[in-house]
Amino acid sequence: DAGVIQSPRHEVTEMGQEVTLRCKPISGHDYLFWYRQTMMRGLELLIYFNNNVPIDDSGMPEDRFSAKMPNASFSTLKIQPSEPRDSAVYFCASTVNQNTEAFFGQGTRLTVV
Amino acid sequence: KNEVEQSPQNLTAQEGEFITINCSYSVGISALHWLQQHPGGGIVSLFMLSSGKKKHGRLIATINIQEKHSSLHITASHPRDSAVYICAVPPMNNTDKLIFGTGTRLQVFP
Numbered sequence: 001d002a003g004v005i006q007s008p009r010h011e012v013t014e015m016g017q018e019v020t021l022r023c024k025p026i027s028g029h030d031y032l033f034w035y036r037q038t039m040m041r042g043l044e045l046l047i048y049f050n051n052n053v054p055i056d057d058s059g060m061p062e063d064r065f066s067a068k069m070p071n072a073s074f075s076t077l078k079i080q081p082s083e084p085r086d087s088a089v090y091f092c093a094s095t096v097n098q099n100t101e102a103f104f105g106q107g108t109r110l111t112v113v
Numbered sequence: 114k115n116e117v118e119q120s121p122q123n124l125t126a127q128e129g130e131f132i133t134i135n136c137s138y139s140v141g142i143s144a145l146h147w148l149q150q151h152p153g154g155g156i157v158s159l160f161m162l163s164s165g166k167k168k169h170g171r172l173i174a175t176i177n178i179q180e181k182h183s184s185l186h187i188t189a190s191h192p193r194d195s196a197v198y199i200c201a202v203p204p205m206n207n208t209d210k211l212i213f214g215t216g217t218r219l220q221v222f223p
Contacts, residue, residue: 020160025148038116043199043213055209101146104156 001025004090006105013112018080021108023092024073031098033066034077037107043091049075071076116140119200119214126221132187134217136200143208145183146175148199151217156199159185190221 005024013019025032033048033050048058052069060067064083071074092105117138126132136145138194143161160167160174162183167174171190176183187194200214 025142033211042215043201045210050209056207076123092157093156099144100204102211103158103159104148105155106155109154 004092004094004105006090006108008108009106011108013085013110015112016081017097017112019079019082019110019112021077021090021092023075023077023105023112025075025092025094026103027073029094029096029103030093032069033093033095033102034075035093037089037091037113038087046077046090062074071107073099075104079110082110087111115215116204116212116213117200117202119198119217121183121217122215124217124219126190126219127162127189128191128221128223130190130221132190132194134185134198134200134219136144136183136185137182138183138202138212140202140212141205142178142202143205144203145176146201146202146203147183150197154195159198165179170221181208187219192221192223194219201208 003085030051034046035043036046037043040103045069046059049069051106065079067077089109091107093102120135122218146161147159148156149159155196162176163172173186197216197218199216201211205210
């Protein structure tokens with residue numbers, strides 16, 4: 001398996017534009033997590049899914065953020081409209097279950113200007 | 114106070130030195146994760162442990178559940194060990210989630 005795959009690796013967009021980040025988890029992993037990393041706040045959990053179902057979205061900062069997992073091999077994190085304070089690195093991670101190690105994607109570096 | 118505290122925040126060392134990074138947490142947990150984030154940004158899981166000690170190459174992780182403390186040791190450090198090391202715990206009340214420490218930035222000079 002190629003690991004957790006995220007795209008794009010880098011995204012630069014103008015304020016107000018819609019941004020979509022994509023993630024392909026490792027096959028067979030039942031859990032998928034979206035994290036955001038900033039210098040000020042470190043790594044923060046935004047939302048996670050178990051078997052494609054959103055379990056906890058309490059970390060999603062605002063209604064501008066939404067995430068979906070239409071099937072076991074694909075998830076998206078969407079920001080609409082984007083703002084400069086959304087600039088961060090967004091990581092996707094997957095695990096077999098809550099008792100196993102997490103595998104992280106390479107991250108998407110988002111810059112909103 | 115953060116639920117997961119790491120020390121030191123920054124650490125510099127000469128190649129060959131023995132490194133220790135500490136992690137203390139205030140929540141009840143069943144396991145603890147050590148992660149490594151290289152300058153390129155990717156995050157790799159180093160260890161997941163719930164008791165005692167684990168060793169992988171030059172890396173050793175220990176945990177004391179009663180004292181709510183874990184350490185990550187690097188023996189014979191090398192410049193390629195330069196990275197940010199992050200401690201993370203899944204709290205007992207929700208073992209699906211991870212709470213992260215702020216990380217320890219390690220630089221090893223030749």
